[in-house]
Every structure is written in structure tokens, then in C-alpha cells.
Amino acid sequence: MTNIIDGLQCGHFDRDSFTALQSAGLSGVVVTCGFWEGTVESLDSLGRWRDLIAENSDVTTIALTPDDIVQAGRDGKVAAILGYQNANLFEGRIRFVELFAELGVRVVQLTYNNQNELAGSCYEAEDSGLARFGREVILEMNRAGMLVDCSHVGNRSTLDAIEASEKPIAVTHANADSLFAHKRNKTDDVLRALGETGGVIGCAAYRNITGDHYCKSIENWCEMVARTVEIAGIDSVAIGTDRSHNFTAPDYAWMRMGRWTRGIDYGAASAARPGKAPPPDWFLTLQDMDKIPNGLRSVGFSEEEVEKIAHGNWLRLYRATFRNSDS
Structure with a gap:
């Protein structure tokens, strides 16, 4: 069986x-430890994750390095x-980057659905680009061993981040x-810039x-890949399903609206298709991820290319960015 690394689930x-x-x-999955939470809530989340993994240590473990x-x-x-889909956990404090890295956090998204003090979000009418603080955070993440x-x-902000970072970055999902x-x-x-700089x-x-x-079939999805x-190039494409686990209506409301609005926000959904999006027809259960390697083969990828997309490209990027890696 071909090992798979999923760049993000939640x-x-x-x-x-x-x-x-x-x-x-x-063999690996980036888990979402938070969306809108500040420092203390983010620490609480890390505590819960540590407990969950310790209680199920026969099937899971925390990865701090690619070798893990x-x-x-x-x-x-x-x-x-361990990852976060927003930079709120730092609460504007540059030194918190290193502290969270030492607690095992390895992936942090600069912004979530709203512009913040680091950069512009995909949903803003105007993308402001990377802020001065955003550049500082990126360099500190580079130093501390976190993937941007x-x-x-x-x-625009993504292109700025690619240029500002001393290490390759990711678009995980x-x-x-x-x-x-x-x-x-x-x-x-953006995809070409990722490819030119070793990003994924x-x-x-x-x-x-x-x-x-x-979403109609595994072959169609792999054709998209x-x-x-x-x-982007064969060395810069991997898997980041964005699959969610055990989400209910309040979870979707928090993910999309947080504490920033009294109104309704649909996130990536729409008024015509609110709520939970149906999973792809080929991906009805988590076990269906085992279809991906053969799906990639069916659209013409070689064994070497399947290995890169399934896990090799993520491992290469993690080796280039994580703390305590071999290279």
C-alpha cells in the first residue's frame, strides 16, 4: 500500500x-487545532490534542519531524x-511563534477568511498584500521551524509571502x-511561483x-491533480483534502463566522448551497482515501510520480521547513 500524507484535515x-x-x-495528516482562537484557547486546544493522541497511542502519534x-x-x-488555520494564536506577539513551535506546532496559516494584521484574505474585496508584521512572522516561522x-x-499576499519567505511555503488545501x-x-x-520556489x-x-x-469520480479528481x-510541476503538487471530522451545524457556524459578525457568512459555500457540502462521490468514507494512488495511476502517473504526489512532495517540503529535520 502506498503511504499517503494529507496536507490538511479538520x-x-x-x-x-x-x-x-x-x-x-x-502515515501523516496535518490536523487543524484552531480557526479563530487566541493564545489561551489555542493552548487549550493543544492540551486536548495531546490528550487525544496519548489516549490512542497505539494508532497515532505527534510528528515533530519528517522522520517521525x-x-x-x-x-x-x-x-x-499540529497546525492552525489562522495566526490568531500569536496575538500580535512575535516571540509567541517560537514558543508554539517548541510546543510542537508545525504549520500555521497566515490568515483565515478575514484580513488580519499579517496579510489579506481571499475573501476581501481588495487584497492588501503582506503587512510588515506578516513579513516578520514569516521570517520567525522560518527560523523556528514552522511551515507557512x-x-x-x-x-497577492500569497505571492508576497513566497517572495518574503527564506524557505518554500505551502498552500495546504x-x-x-x-x-x-x-x-x-x-x-x-501563484501555482507557478510555488513550483519555482519549491513550494507545494x-x-x-x-x-x-x-x-x-x-468530485464525480476518483478518475475525475485525479485528472484535476x-x-x-x-x-505547478510534478514536485509541487500533493494531497490536501480539507476533509472534516464529526462536524455539526454549530461547528460550521464557528468556522465561517467566528466572533466577527452577527450576520450569516457562508465561507466557501453560498446561499444556494449553505451548510455542509456533500463529500465527493468517490470519498464517502475516510477509508476511501486508499483509492487515490490507483486513481493517480489510472490517469497516467508513473510509480515515481504517484509516490511524490501521495507523500514525497510533502516530506521534501517538511524537511526544508520543520525544526530538527535532517536537512
Whole structure:
């Protein structure tokens, strides 16, 4: 079975989540520890994650280095890579970057759905670009061993981040806007810039940003991956499904509206299709991730290319960015 690393999932993981991912052949997954939470709430979340993983240590472990992910695969476990989908956990304090890195956080997104003091979001009418503080945070993340994620970041700010970072960055869960037009997806110039600098995009399987056609079958989704490779290059495309676990209506409300509005915000959904998006037709259960390697083969990828997309490209990027890595 080909090992798989998923660049981002979210939701309320439990033992069943990890055993399902284990059976699908995952050796690693970036888990979302928070969206809008500040420092103390983010610390609370880390505490809960540590408890969950300790209680299920026979099937999962926390990964601090790429070698931890490789070892988890050898042991038949799923390595949880701790990440946040917003920079609120730092609360404007540059020194908190290093502190959270020392607590095991390895992936942080500069912004979520709103502009913040670091950069512009994909949903703002105007993308402000990277702020001075954003540049400082990126350099501190480089130094501390955190991967910079720009999945919900605006295209201009993402290009700024690629230029500002001393290490390659990621778009952990999005698709090419030229293949399915959506504010959450990335323009071809962003994807080419990722490819030119060693960055990686994790192709998403979230219907709202993937579209019904690419969700219809594993072959269609893998064809989308192949077309993304044509833009970014074979070394810069991986998997970032954006799969959610055990989410209910209040969870979607928090994810989309947080504490910043009294109104209704649909996030990547719309008034015509509110609420939870149906999963892809080929991805009804977590175990269905085991279809991905053969799906990639079916659209013409070689064994070497399947390995890169399934896990190799993420491992290369983690080795280039994580603290305590071998290279």
C-alpha cells in the first residue's frame, strides 16, 4: 500500500478517525487545532490534542519531524502534524511563534477568511498584500521551524509571502482557480511561483472549491491533480483534502463566522448551497482515501510520480521547513 500524507484535515477527530485513516494507508495528516482562537484557547486546544493522541497511542502519534512521519508509517500509525488555520494564536506577539513551535506546532496559516494584521484574505474585496508584521512572522516561522500556509490567503499576499519567505511555503488545501473558479482557489501565477520556489499545493477534495465534475469520480479528481501538475510541476503538487471530522451545524457556524459578525457568512459555500457540502462521490468514507494512488495511476502517473504526489512532495517540503529535520 502506498503511504499517503494529507496536507490538511479538520474537525473533531476521535479514535475512529485515526483507525479509518490508518486503514486507508495514511502515515501523516496535518490536523487543524484552531480557526479563530487566541493564545489561551489555542493552548487549550493543544492540551486536548495531546490528550487525544496519548489516549490512542497505539494508532497515532505527534510528528515533530519528517522522520517521525516516516517512522509512523513503518509502525502502522498515523502521525498527527499540529497546525492552525489562522495566526490568531500569536496575538500580535512575535516571540509567541517560537514558543508554539517548541510546543510542537508545525504549520500555521497566515490568515483565515478575514484580513488580519499579517496579510489579506481571499475573501476581501481588495487584497492588501503582506503587512510588515506578516513579513516578520514569516521570517520567525522560518527560523523556528514552522511551515507557512497560504491556503485562505489572497493571491497577492500569497505571492508576497513566497517572495518574503527564506524557505518554500505551502498552500495546504486549495485547487487551481483556472480549473474551478472560486475565491478560495489559487491563480496560475501563484501555482507557478510555488513550483519555482519549491513550494507545494495540496489538492483539495472539498466540493465547494473542487466542483461537481471533479468530485464525480476518483478518475475525475485525479485528472484535476494531473492538470494542476501541468501548471505547478510534478514536485509541487500533493494531497490536501480539507476533509472534516464529526462536524455539526454549530461547528460550521464557528468556522465561517467566528466572533466577527452577527450576520450569516457562508465561507466557501453560498446561499444556494449553505451548510455542509456533500463529500465527493468517490470519498464517502475516510477509508476511501486508499483509492487515490490507483486513481493517480489510472490517469497516467508513473510509480515515481504517484509516490511524490501521495507523500514525497510533502516530506521534501517538511524537511526544508520543520525544526530538527535532517536537512
